[in-house]
Amino acid sequence: LLKNADTAMYKAKSQGRNRYQFYTDDMTQKALQRVILETNLRKAISNDEFEVYYQPQVDAIDEKVVSMEALIRWNNPEKGLISPIHFIPLAEDTGMIIDIDNWVMQSVMKQVTLWHASKADIGRVSINISAILLNYKDFMKHVKESLKTTKCHPEWLEFEVTESHIMRDTQASIEILNEISDMGIRISIDDFGTGYSSLAYLKKLPIDKLKIDQSFVKDLTTDENDREIVRTIISMAKNLNMSVIAEGVETIEQKEFLVENGCNTIQGYFYYKPLNVDDINQNVLKV
Numbered sequence: 001l002l003k004n005a006d007t008a009m010y011k012a013k014s015q016g017r018n019r020y021q022f023y024t025d026d027m028t029q030k031a032l033q034r035v036i037l038e039t040n041l042r043k044a045i046s047n048d049e050f051e052v053y054y055q056p057q058v059d060a061i062d063e064k065v066v067s068m069e070a071l072i073r074w075n076n077p078e079k080g081l082i083s084p085i086h087f088i089p090l091a092e093d094t095g096m097i098i099d100i101d102n103w104v105m106q107s108v109m110k111q112v113t114l115w116h117a118s119k120a121d122i123g124r125v126s127i128n129i130s131a132i133l134l135n136y137k138d139f140m141k142h143v144k145e146s147l148k149t150t151k152c153h154p155e156w157l158e159f160e161v162t163e164s165h166i167m168r169d170t171q172a173s174i175e176i177l178n179e180i181s182d183m184g185i186r187i188s189i190d191d192f193g194t195g196y197s198s199l200a201y202l203k204k205l206p207i208d209k210l211k212i213d214q215s216f217v218k219d220l221t222t223d224e225n226d227r228e229i230v231r232t233i234i235s236m237a238k239n240l241n242m243s244v245i246a247e248g249v250e251t252i253e254q255k256e257f258l259v260e261n262g263c264n265t266i267q268g269y270f271y272y273k274p275l276n277v278d279d280i281n282q283n284v285l286k287v
Helices: 002-014 025-047 088-094 097-117 139-150 163-168 170-183 224-239 252-260 277-285
Strands: 050-059 064-076 080-082 124-128 157-162 186-192 209-212 243-246
Touching: 002 025, 025 064, 025 088, 025 097, 050 097, 050 277, 064 097, 064 277, 088 097, 097 124, 097 139, 097 157, 124 186, 139 170, 157 170, 163 186, 170 186, 209 224, 224 243, 224 252
Parallel strands: 064 124, 124 157, 157 186, 186 209, 209 243
Antiparallel strands: 050 064, 064 080
């Protein structure tokens, strides 16, 4: 009885707290799957089972790669590549995201340094930074140490933070983001338009780029509301002297709409899917 009540309590917490939840049999199965996933994730950190993929970002006017986003993949020995959507939420719940994000940061910095040493024209490479890592007391210390040990220049990088995460603690976010910006690392807001941000705070943050969420891009050709939201984000970015990029672009119609409305930087399967380093070198950078 206590075990099942505890399982139901966890379910209630995961759905936002301040609520009640009846126990059902499938909760036990899901709880077991979570325990297994957590155990395997800890092993993955110890066994270095992660890999960084890179998705090029393209200037749709001259069709050239202008930057890239680093994306983590879990290369499980039994299941193969596992998308981050299946393990990042658990990593955040358990605190393992700190070790994972730090590993990604270090790996990306090493690779970016190698690319610049080979004279590859890659622009800035963006790294997703979780709110948990951003608020970690040793975050800036680790960033500085990683830059030093990898010989990576801050101006080669961009940190992506989600809109909702910034809004959780706006004053603290302003302080840490200003420190990052002062180092020369650019900052972009990921999933913009989904986090109900305050425009008053948006103008105070040292933001260089807004990223239009793919949920708005998906139905651009059929949903007038999405078209208006995208137009508004593009206009807002320009008025605030920020650049703007659209993610999740898959069709020529989506691309043409974005270009016609002033968003020239495109990320999505229309140009490239996320690629490992070898594929980037051979098929994108030609090095």
